[in-house]
Structures are given as C-alpha cells and as structure tokens.
Amino acid sequence: MGNILKRIKAPEDLKTLSIEELGILSKEIRRYLVQVLSENGGHLSSNLGVVELTLALHLTFQSPHDKLIWDVGHQSYCHKIITGRKEWFKTIRQYQGMSGYPKRCESEHDIFETGHSSTSLSAALGFVKARQLSKEDYYVVPVIGDGSLTGGIAFEALNNAGRINNSQLIVVLNDNQMSISPNVGGLCKYLDAIRTVPLYTEVKEEVERALKRIPRIGDEVVRTVRDVKSSIKQLLIPGMLFEELGFKYLGPVDGHNIQELITVFNYAKRLHKPVLVHVNTIKGKGLKYAEHNPTKFHGTAPFHIESGKIKSKSKEATYSIVLGQTLKKLGRQNDKLVGITAAMPEGTGLSIFQKSFPERTFDVGIAEQHAVTFAAGLASSGFKPVVAIYSSFLQRAYDQILHDVCLQNLPVIFAIDRAGLVGQDGETHHGIFDISFLNHIPNMTLLAPKNRYELESMLSYAVNYSAPIAIRYPRGKALTDFAEFNQPLSYGKSEILIKGQDVALIAVGSMVKKAVEVASLLKQHENVSCTVINARFIKPIDKERIEQLIKTHQHIVTIEENVLSGGFGHSVLNYVKDKSSKCRVSCIGIEDAFIQHGNITQLYKLCELDSESIYHKVKSILK
Ligand SMILES: Cc1ncc(C[n+]2csc(CCOP(=O)(O)OP(=O)(O)O)c2C)c(N)n1
Missing domain, CATH: 3.40.50.970 (Thiamin diphosphate (ThDP)-binding fold, Pyr/PP domains)
Structure with a gap:
C-alpha cells in the first residue's frame, strides 16, 4: 500500500493533500486495486476508471452528510477504500468478507444498497424529497454510468426529477462509452455527439461575453438567447436533452482531472436546480490490458498482474x-x-x-x-x-x-x-x-x-x-455426467435415473447430480434404497410419475436450488396432499433469506444444499 494511501483513514484526510499528492494517491489506489483484485477477482476496469472521480466527489461533498449513491455499486471500491475500509478491502468478495457492492451494514458512507442497475436516480429522488419534508440540508449525488442510464427506471426518474427547484440534486453521469460490452442505443449516440464538445459552461459564458460586446443590442441578444428554446440553443447547449428535462447540464468534464472535477462540482453546488454533470472517463484507466479490453476485466476472476492472464481458466464449456x-x-x-x-x-x-x-x-x-x-x-x-x-x-x-x-x-x-x-x-x-x-x-x-x-x-x-x-440453468461449467440418460423429451415428463423403494428424491436441474450422490451415501451408510428422478419439467410437474411414486414410496423428497416458498417442492406437496395421506413430501431448497457472497462450495454448505447436508436431512426425515 502506498505511503499517501496509508495516511487516508477517512475522506477528511484527502483535504490535507495538494493536487499533486492527489495525483500520486490516485496511482497508489490503482496499484492497490490491481493487487487485491488479482487475488480476489472483481470489477476491475470500472473501478480503475473512477479513481479521480471518487476522490473529487469526497473532496467536494461531505459524506455521509451528503448522500453519495453508486448506481449498480460495482464501481464503489475506491469509495470503500477511502472511507476507512482499506485494510478490510483485502477480503472483498470473499466469504464473510467485504461485499463487492455498497452495504449499509458495512459503513455509514454506504447509504443505499445496489447491485442491479439504474436505481440510483429514483433512490436519490427519495432522499431529496425526504430532506425537503424534514427540512434538512444536504446534497444528494447519484453516480450513474452511461450503461446504467439505458435502464428504463433511470428515464422514469429523470422525468420526475428535473422540475424540482432547490433540489440540491447533482447527478454525475460517468460516461466511459461502455456498458459491460460497448454501450448501445440512441442515448449512447447522443452522448457520443456531445462527448467531444468543450465544457459547456465555458462555451456558453464565452458566447455570452462575445454577444455583450456588441454595442447597444448585446445585452438584449443575450437575454433572448437565454430564453429562446430554439435551434440556436441546440448549438449552444450540448446537453439539450437533459436541459429540456429540467436539469442544468454541465460538461463534459475530464474525469481524470481532479482539479477540473472539483471546480465543476463546486459550481454545481451553487445552482438552485437539479444538475447533471457529464464526466468522461476511461474504463480500465492506468492498466494497459484493462484499457485495451475493458469487457474482459469488467468482472474478472483472479489474474496474473504482469500479463493479465486469468489464473485458473477452465477449458470446459459453461x-x-x-x-x-x-x-x-x-x-x-x-x-x-x-x-x-x-x-x-x-x-x-x-x-x-x-x-x-x-x-x-x-x-x-x-x-x-x-x-x-x-x-x-x-x-x-x-x-x-x-x-x-x-x-x-x-x-x-x-x-x-x-x-x-x-x-x-x-x-x-x-x-x-x-x-x-x-x-x-x-x-x-x-x-x-x-x-x-x-x-x-x-x-x-x-x-x-x-x-x-x-x-x-x-x-x-x-x-x-x-x-x-x-x-x-446454473452459472459455470456445463456438466457432462449422466450422458447415458438421454431419452427424448416429452412434455411434462420427468426422467428416472435410479430405481429404489424407500424414498424418492425428485431433483431439479443442478440438484440432480447431488441427489445421485445422496442416494449413494444413503445406500452406503444407512442401507436405504432411493429412487432418483430428474424432474426435467418444473412446470407442469409430472403428475403421472408422482401418482406412481405415491403408491410405491412412503417418502418423497424434492430438491431444488431456489427458495422453498412457491418453488417446485411446493407444487409437488400441494399435489400430493390431496392424493395421499400415507406418502409424506419434504422439500429441500433455500430458506426464506437473502444469501451472502462467497465461493459456491461455501454457499452450498451455508444453504445446506451440499450432498453431505442433504444426506443428513433425508436421513432425519426418514427417522
Ligand atoms: C438490472 C441489471 N442488469 C444487468 C446488470 C449487469 N451489469 C452490471 S454492470 C453493467 C454495466 C454497467 O455499465 P455502466 O453503468 O456504464 O458502468 P461501467 O461499468 O461502464 O462503469 C451491467 C450490464 C445489472 N447489474 N443489473
């Protein structure tokens, strides 16, 4: 960890640094990001792109008094590092370690949780309204990428937000021309067109100064130009779309120039209407291979720092x-x-x-x-x-x-x-x-x-x-097991893998392999004979098969990688309860809870969906 970064314990510490030192700090943060993510994996290129932007935001606004809201939140690593979490950052995305997204339980600086895109503007508007109703005084600053701005909910919020006076709402549009892949659509083309226009406020002020120099009619023309929503305005105002929606458009700003960012944010704070600051950044900034291939390093597995090669790349198809x-x-x-x-x-x-x-x-x-x-x-x-x-x-x-x-x-x-x-x-x-x-x-x-x-x-x-x-179907490697079971699909029909008599395990998709492993454990340790069924169809359930099972088995156990409530097991349970009082149905799946992050093996254990846990559950069901 670099010497300046070592000194940063809270955002206030940034204020003691000169612009030059902030430049050095940016480099140190980038090195730290690369070092940790090369071990843990994570959203590398998005975070490399927002280092200066994050520093400038924390220098201009007083978090957590002012509310910084990170859209998607995958780019909040630098924010986490400078808000007192730089050591803990080494555990990012690991089981029981730091989350890869903003988490309210982690820090008072994470004021709104995200993960899915395009929500920041709506949430920000909620904060604005709450502040107005409770007569408080703070800025609300959602940071949204050009990719996330393509989400419908973001447009809905823009439509709603633009007309609020004194909103102290400053939307930061982080434009790197990329979603995960290159960004697409009309809005993206529009941003393309204004990306290279010089900073709008400068242009506008310059034009106004020039007009004022015209004797007698100058002032009048300036007034007219300001008022008229016409093609002249189109020429003068690159962010016309946002202006028409009621925002003051500022930009585009060089997102890697801390001084310029600070100047524009300070200017934005003085305006008494919603502001949109258009910031140009480079995804993957500072790391050649990430700049060159931001899509590959958007969300990366652990990699070798020198070459950028992924450490353990599986050759098997997903x-x-x-x-x-x-x-x-x-x-x-x-x-x-x-x-x-x-x-x-x-x-x-x-x-x-x-x-x-x-x-x-x-x-x-x-x-x-x-x-x-x-x-x-x-x-x-x-x-x-x-x-x-x-x-x-x-x-x-x-x-x-x-x-x-x-x-x-x-x-x-x-x-x-x-x-x-x-x-x-x-x-x-x-x-x-x-x-x-x-x-x-x-x-x-x-x-x-x-x-x-x-x-x-x-x-x-x-x-x-x-x-x-x-x-x-699940994430990751596509299984090639059970290739011998390949009967043609028939509507609503399941498939039998193992015939037994004590208990029938009906498994869904990813859980079929586990069910076969559980059957083997039960045979080996308990001398229990299992029937194993691959559901194939979750909806409709295979009623004919279930009716046969009811006649021959006293227990049916369903296994699925989904919450239990409303899942496959409940469909089977509902069906059997009206058909048989002798056959008992038990459902195995995910309990009513949100599941934290970690590697898949750890999470299967946590959710008791690993073969060992399922085996113990079935054993206790049979008792
Ligand atoms: C609703 C939803 N769909 C898809 C995703 C997957 N996703 C995560 S980040 C991202 C791209 C975001 O692009 P942008 O906002 O421009 O951020 P950048 O990473 O380029 O900084 C996508 C598609 C998501 N998080 N949420």
Whole structure:
C-alpha cells in the first residue's frame, strides 16, 4: 500500500493533500486495486476508471452528510477504500468478507444498497424529497454510468426529477462509452455527439461575453438567447436533452482531472436546480490490458498482474457457451430464430450466436423489461425470440412476462442463466427466485437440464414449442455426467435415473447430480434404497410419475436450488396432499433469506444444499 494511501483513514484526510499528492494517491489506489483484485477477482476496469472521480466527489461533498449513491455499486471500491475500509478491502468478495457492492451494514458512507442497475436516480429522488419534508440540508449525488442510464427506471426518474427547484440534486453521469460490452442505443449516440464538445459552461459564458460586446443590442441578444428554446440553443447547449428535462447540464468534464472535477462540482453546488454533470472517463484507466479490453476485466476472476492472464481458466464449456453454440446450430435451421440480450452478450453466451447472425441478434441495453416485451412483439409477428437473461435480472421483467408474453400465450423462449447461487456477487445476484415467480403464471412452461446435453435438447424442444417456455440453468461449467440418460423429451415428463423403494428424491436441474450422490451415501451408510428422478419439467410437474411414486414410496423428497416458498417442492406437496395421506413430501431448497457472497462450495454448505447436508436431512426425515 502506498505511503499517501496509508495516511487516508477517512475522506477528511484527502483535504490535507495538494493536487499533486492527489495525483500520486490516485496511482497508489490503482496499484492497490490491481493487487487485491488479482487475488480476489472483481470489477476491475470500472473501478480503475473512477479513481479521480471518487476522490473529487469526497473532496467536494461531505459524506455521509451528503448522500453519495453508486448506481449498480460495482464501481464503489475506491469509495470503500477511502472511507476507512482499506485494510478490510483485502477480503472483498470473499466469504464473510467485504461485499463487492455498497452495504449499509458495512459503513455509514454506504447509504443505499445496489447491485442491479439504474436505481440510483429514483433512490436519490427519495432522499431529496425526504430532506425537503424534514427540512434538512444536504446534497444528494447519484453516480450513474452511461450503461446504467439505458435502464428504463433511470428515464422514469429523470422525468420526475428535473422540475424540482432547490433540489440540491447533482447527478454525475460517468460516461466511459461502455456498458459491460460497448454501450448501445440512441442515448449512447447522443452522448457520443456531445462527448467531444468543450465544457459547456465555458462555451456558453464565452458566447455570452462575445454577444455583450456588441454595442447597444448585446445585452438584449443575450437575454433572448437565454430564453429562446430554439435551434440556436441546440448549438449552444450540448446537453439539450437533459436541459429540456429540467436539469442544468454541465460538461463534459475530464474525469481524470481532479482539479477540473472539483471546480465543476463546486459550481454545481451553487445552482438552485437539479444538475447533471457529464464526466468522461476511461474504463480500465492506468492498466494497459484493462484499457485495451475493458469487457474482459469488467468482472474478472483472479489474474496474473504482469500479463493479465486469468489464473485458473477452465477449458470446459459453461452452460452459457452451450447456449450460444446450440442457438447457433438451431439458427442455421430456422431463420425465424432471433436472440435478445439486455447488455450481456458475452455473459449469456449470446455473442456466439451474434457472430453468425448479427442481424438476428438484439442488444437492447440494460433494459430487461423492454427486452421481454420487445420479444413479445417479435413473437406476435411470427419470429422465435430467445431472451437470454440472468435469473436475478429477469426479476425486473415479471409483469412483462405475465402480461405481454403469457397472457397472449406467445412463443417466447427464456434462457435463464445464473439460476441458483452465483458466488462472489452475493445477495443481489443469486438467481434463487425464478422458479417461484414463474411457477404461478398460466401458460408458462419451465424446465431445468441436468447436464449440457439436456440443455441442448431442451433448446431444440423449445424452438419447436409454440407457447411461452423458460429453461433455467446454473452459472459455470456445463456438466457432462449422466450422458447415458438421454431419452427424448416429452412434455411434462420427468426422467428416472435410479430405481429404489424407500424414498424418492425428485431433483431439479443442478440438484440432480447431488441427489445421485445422496442416494449413494444413503445406500452406503444407512442401507436405504432411493429412487432418483430428474424432474426435467418444473412446470407442469409430472403428475403421472408422482401418482406412481405415491403408491410405491412412503417418502418423497424434492430438491431444488431456489427458495422453498412457491418453488417446485411446493407444487409437488400441494399435489400430493390431496392424493395421499400415507406418502409424506419434504422439500429441500433455500430458506426464506437473502444469501451472502462467497465461493459456491461455501454457499452450498451455508444453504445446506451440499450432498453431505442433504444426506443428513433425508436421513432425519426418514427417522
Ligand atoms: C438490472 C441489471 N442488469 C444487468 C446488470 C449487469 N451489469 C452490471 S454492470 C453493467 C454495466 C454497467 O455499465 P455502466 O453503468 O456504464 O458502468 P461501467 O461499468 O461502464 O462503469 C451491467 C450490464 C445489472 N447489474 N443489473
């Protein structure tokens, strides 16, 4: 850790530093970020890009009195380091260590929790209103990226915010031209156009000075120019869009020039209306390979500092890659197949399909709700859209799934990636609710594969199916186990892997392998004979199979990587309770709690979803 950084225990300590020392501190912070993230992994390029911005914000505003709100929060590492957490930072993203996102329980400086994008402006507006009602006095400063500004909720908040006088609301737009991948859409083009315009306030003041020099009519012209919302204003005001929404637009500012940032923030503080400060930054700043490939280092696994090479890169395909490859194959056979991603072409594997079919792939920005209704429109017009979204982000689009897709029974395919526990991103990113929020929607069919081959056949099946259908699969390596169990899919039918008589384990997707391991432990240690069923279909459940099991087994145990409430187990339980009083159903899944971050093995243990814990549970159920 550098010498100046060692001295920074709280944001006030920054104020003792000269501009030159702040420059050195920026370098020290970057070195520290690289050092820790090369061990722990994390959001490297976004954080390297906001070092000077974070310092300038803490120099101009009094956190926590003034409220800094980090959109998504993946770029809050520097904020954490300078708000008294620099030693603890070494544990970032580790089990029971520091969170990779703002956490209210961690520090009084983390005033609002985030993880999903585009929420900061709405939250900020809430703070503004609360402050006005309680007659307090502080600035509210949401920091939002150009990627996150593509999310619908951000537009809703902008629309609401611009008309509040004396709002002391200063929106900082951190524009690095990147979402995870290059940013897309009309707003992005608009920002492109104004990115290179000189700092607006300078231009405007200069023009006004020039006009005033014109004898007699100068002042009058200035007044007219100020008032007129016309094409002249378009020329003079690069941030016209924001001005029209009621914001004072300041910028663009060089986000790596601390002095310039401080000057503009101080100016913004003096204005009695909402302000938007447009800051240009470079994602990955200061680290060559991260600047060169900000997407790869957006969220990185541990890496070698010298080369930037990932330390333990698995050669095995992930489920996301299997999705991309399978869609590419299916796309050749069916020219109606189209792919949709909400700003995650790489993460979801859709980029593989995109390379072959760029004209049939749509990146809509961080706009999950729009992605789903857009798919509904395509499906209504004879296309077969595959919407590939992570489970936790699909939560955003619940009503669109229900109202726009399922109500009209449209053939949209949902490829639900990262279903289950995801690891170090923690609470906000675990995909443990999708079964529950899809299970109760009429017309929806929901499946989960036990291995990569089943994901392939489920996708082929889905392409030929003519109603809403969703396939959920976990993060990481696509299993190749159980390749011998490959009977063709049949609607609503499960698959039997092991025949036994004492207890039937019905497992969903990722839990199938665990169920087989548990069956082996029970046989070995308790001489209990298990039937193991791969559910394949979560909705509808395989009623025929369950009725057979009721006749031959006294216990059914369901196992799923989803919260218990409203999950697969509850569907089975509800069905059996009316059919049999002899057969007992027990459900294993995630209890009613948010799950912290950590590696997957630790989290399975924590949630008692590792084979050992499930074995003990089943053992006690049988007793
Ligand atoms: C609702 C939602 N969808 C997707 C994501 C995944 N995600 C995390 S950061 C990010 C890009 C954000 O881009 P930007 O706001 O420009 O920040 P940058 O990392 O470029 O600084 C995305 C898509 C998310 N966090 N939330």
